[in-house]
Each structure stands twice: as C-alpha cells, then as structure tokens.
Amino acid sequence: MTQSDLTASEDAAIWRDSEELECCAVVPEAPNVATFGFVSPSGAFFKYEPGQFLTLKLPVPGNVVWRTYTISSSPSRPLSISVTVKAQEGSIGTRWMLDHLKPGMRLRAKGPAGLFTLPTKERKKYLFISAGSGVTPMLSMTTYLFDRGIGLDVVIIHCAQRPVDIIGRQNLEQMASRVPSLKLHFIVEEDDPFQVWTGFRGRLNQIMIGLIAGDYLEREVYCCGPEPFMDAVREMLIGLGYDMECYHQESFSAPVKTESDLEEPGDLVPDESSLARIFFTNSNVSAECTQTDTVLAVAKASGLNIPSGCTFGVCGTCKVHKRSGQVHMVHNGGISQDDIEDGYILACCSKPIGDVEVEI
Structure with a gap:
C-alpha cells in the first residue's frame, strides 16, 4: 500500500x-x-x-x-x-x-x-548529496521514489569518514541493484583496515561531481549534512554555474518547521555584469575585468605569465599571494587551508570581487 x-x-x-x-x-x-x-x-x-x-x-x-x-x-x-x-x-x-x-x-x-521535502507528485531528475547522518532524508526520498517506480532517475553521492561509517548502505545498494536508473556513489576519506575499498577517496569536489553526474545542471539537487559540508557544496555548484533555484538543503542539526524559520545562505555569487579590477603589484599592471573572470585569465590577457597546470584547482601550480581584496575561489584540493589563511589563492579558480591586489 x-x-x-x-x-x-x-x-x-x-x-x-x-x-x-x-x-x-x-x-x-x-x-x-x-x-x-x-x-x-x-x-x-x-x-x-x-x-x-x-x-x-x-x-x-x-x-x-x-x-x-x-x-x-x-x-x-x-x-x-x-x-x-x-x-x-x-x-x-x-x-x-x-x-x-x-x-x-x-x-x-x-x-x-519540516519543509525539506520531496514533491510527491513531480517526476524530475535528482541529485542527492549528503554526508554523515545527513543521509537520513535521502533514505526516505530514495525509498519513496523506488516504491513509486515511475520515472526514477536519481544519482546519490554520500560522503563518510570510512566505509564502516556509511549509514543505510545495504538498503541503498539493494535498491540500486534493482533499478538501473538509480546510481549510487560513496566517497570516503579513509579506508577500513584489512578491507578493500574501490570507490572514491578524499573529499567531494567539483571534479567528482562532474565524473559522477555529468548532467548535474539538469538535476534538482537535495543536500543535507554538517553546515561546513553544505557550504562547500553550494560553493562548488555556484562555481560550476548551477542554477541555485533548483538547490535545496537542510542541516540535520537544525531542521526548520515553517518558511519563516528559513535562513537564506549568504552565498557569494560572481556576477558577469559587475566590474572588478586586479592590480598585479609586482608588475605594476592594473586590469579591469568582470567578476566571472579568473585571476589566471586576466593575468594572461595582460601579458603576464603565471605558471599553471590543470586549471581545475587540483595541481596547485598557480598558487599566488593575494595582498588585499576578496575573491571567489572554489578549488579541488590544490591548496591547503593553512595557505588560504595566509592569503594565498589559486589563480585558475579565483574570481575577483571588487578591487583585488595580487603579487604577480
């Protein structure tokens, strides 16, 4: 029934x-x-x-x-x-x-x-992203879609510390084994001793999202987990050009009951119609650009050479020091938190917000 x-x-x-x-x-x-x-x-x-x-x-x-x-x-x-x-x-x-x-x-x-709910009569393509016990609403939503059995198209990304910490794994695998259009992906930071792990390792990043769900721009995203995790997911999606009107989230530590309880995330979204300016201090060069241009692209257009490699924020080759100003940076592991706190950025994935000074 x-x-x-x-x-x-x-x-x-x-x-x-x-x-x-x-x-x-x-x-x-x-x-x-x-x-x-x-x-x-x-x-x-x-x-x-x-x-x-x-x-x-x-x-x-x-x-x-x-x-x-x-x-x-x-x-x-x-x-x-x-x-x-x-x-x-x-x-x-x-x-x-x-x-x-x-x-x-x-x-x-x-x-x-609660308002973090799945429309029970709509048929959409979904991307569920969760971490830790944030998987619990995804278990409910996935089971509901599985039982409904019509138009199921779901990609699940769940992150955990170790494979043993994955909550609801057997239930999710059982459903995924019976419905080809339910794709299941786990990401762990550490292996379990004496156990083989063949899935993704590390922390979720933009590259993983693209590999796992290449059509993420077409999917409705539901996200749940610790606040820092959800902040990072929003940053990734914004950097990928995702329509955030199709993004839904709820922290498992603070679910809301009414719309008045909802807090709009204070996300910084680069605006292609807003001007910015980068001053390359070591070269005494100033260049006007938009908020959607990267520091690397502006430097090259200005005739300046910044060593670079992947251009995806992975290799860290383009790390430079930012003297002042604000940038929107979404990297994929190519820079440490200590370096960020010391004022370093990756030029390939940093976009200027207003006036920025960079040591180039």
Missing part, C-alpha cells in the same frame, strides 16, 4: 501525535548509529512527506529532553515510521536511545513536520 492508496474513509486511522509511538525494531547501522522503527499502538497509518522529521520526548536520567530526528522511512510504507540516529560526542538524548530504547517501549512525539 502506498500513501496515495489511503482513501478519505481511512483518514480517521491516520496517526496523530496525541498518540504515543511504540518501538518495534532497533537495527544497528554503523558505529554509534541505529535505526529505530515505531508503530502506532492503535494500528493507525503514518502520513508524511519524504524528508520530514519527528521530535521525540526522551526520558533521560533525571530529566526529559525533546530531540528532533529526520524520518528515514518512506511514506510509501505507512504501517510504520523510522528514525536513524547518530550519537555525537556529548550526546544525551541520542545516547539514551542507543543504550536503552528497546522494542515494546513507548514514547511521545511531535510531528511530522
């Missing part, structure tokens, strides 16, 4: 948060991660949108806390509802769940709620 199968006569059997949830399953997923399944004691169905969240009332020792978790199950399977939780350092509520919540126990909950 899918969510659309619920008729008007069955609406009276929809679960409301005035009723408790009863834990029916606990499934370990990764270190300090588990999926908790719940059913309605009255047998009511669950109605929500893929990507929404629940807020659980947890009876931790000496207190009661409310904690919000994204729903990892799909509304296309309405007999139960699940959340997948990860205990971070210092976790109180999630730690209690992992240590004490067992099948048969009941909890109070609020919701479902």
Whole structure:
C-alpha cells in the first residue's frame, strides 16, 4: 500500500501525535548509529512527506529532553515510521536511545513536520548529496521514489569518514541493484583496515561531481549534512554555474518547521555584469575585468605569465599571494587551508570581487 492508496474513509486511522509511538525494531547501522522503527499502538497509518522529521520526548536520567530526528522511512510504507540516529560526542538524548530504547517501549512525539521535502507528485531528475547522518532524508526520498517506480532517475553521492561509517548502505545498494536508473556513489576519506575499498577517496569536489553526474545542471539537487559540508557544496555548484533555484538543503542539526524559520545562505555569487579590477603589484599592471573572470585569465590577457597546470584547482601550480581584496575561489584540493589563511589563492579558480591586489 502506498500513501496515495489511503482513501478519505481511512483518514480517521491516520496517526496523530496525541498518540504515543511504540518501538518495534532497533537495527544497528554503523558505529554509534541505529535505526529505530515505531508503530502506532492503535494500528493507525503514518502520513508524511519524504524528508520530514519527528521530535521525540526522551526520558533521560533525571530529566526529559525533546530531540528532533529526520524520518528515514518512506511514506510509501505507512504501517510504520523510522528514525536513524547518530550519537555525537556529548550526546544525551541520542545516547539514551542507543543504550536503552528497546522494542515494546513507548514514547511521545511531535510531528511530522519540516519543509525539506520531496514533491510527491513531480517526476524530475535528482541529485542527492549528503554526508554523515545527513543521509537520513535521502533514505526516505530514495525509498519513496523506488516504491513509486515511475520515472526514477536519481544519482546519490554520500560522503563518510570510512566505509564502516556509511549509514543505510545495504538498503541503498539493494535498491540500486534493482533499478538501473538509480546510481549510487560513496566517497570516503579513509579506508577500513584489512578491507578493500574501490570507490572514491578524499573529499567531494567539483571534479567528482562532474565524473559522477555529468548532467548535474539538469538535476534538482537535495543536500543535507554538517553546515561546513553544505557550504562547500553550494560553493562548488555556484562555481560550476548551477542554477541555485533548483538547490535545496537542510542541516540535520537544525531542521526548520515553517518558511519563516528559513535562513537564506549568504552565498557569494560572481556576477558577469559587475566590474572588478586586479592590480598585479609586482608588475605594476592594473586590469579591469568582470567578476566571472579568473585571476589566471586576466593575468594572461595582460601579458603576464603565471605558471599553471590543470586549471581545475587540483595541481596547485598557480598558487599566488593575494595582498588585499576578496575573491571567489572554489578549488579541488590544490591548496591547503593553512595557505588560504595566509592569503594565498589559486589563480585558475579565483574570481575577483571588487578591487583585488595580487603579487604577480
């Protein structure tokens, strides 16, 4: 039965948060991660949108806390509802769940709620990008699209520290093995000891996005993960010329319930109609350009030579020191954070915003 199968006569059997949830399953997923399944004691169905969240009332020792978790199950399977939780350092509520919540126990909950949702009737090409426990809404969305079975075209990119830390891997692989139009890609920073890893290594970058989803400009992007991760993804997409009107994100640490809670990311987007100026201090040359020109291109057009290689921000050959001003730089690993903090940039992928001084 899918969510659309619920008729008007069955609406009276929809679960409301005035009723408790009863834990029916606990499934370990990764270190300090588990999926908790719940059913309605009255047998009511669950109605929500893929990507929404629940807020659980947890009876931790000496207190009661409310904690919000994204729903990892799909509304296309309405007999139960699940959340997948990860205990971070210092976790109180999630730690209690992992240590004490067992099948048969009941909890109070609020919701479902949230705006980071997948339109349930649209048929689009999707690119899901996540990191860590940010994969949980993607599990719900992917399962929903898989169950719907019509027009499925999804590319999934999920990043984790190690292969053992990949949440929901078996479920995602099972669906991908049955639907050729569901493409699954994992990126890890480290290998597991004595285990073979044949996927991507390192951190997500623009080149990986292009290799994994060459048609990313045609896809609706949904992103979830730690704030620095989502900031980096937005920077990559902006640098690639992606239409950010088709980009959606939510931090798993701060989901929003209403549109008034939404905060617009303060992204810096180079404007091809806005003028900029670069002063090459060592050569005493000044050049006017636009915000979408790179420092490397402007230097070459001015007759100056900057050693360069890949032109994709990978090799680091074009590293130069920026004396002043602001640039929009999206690199692919060719410069360290220490160098950036010391004022260095990669000329091939740095675009001037206003007046900039560079030591060339």
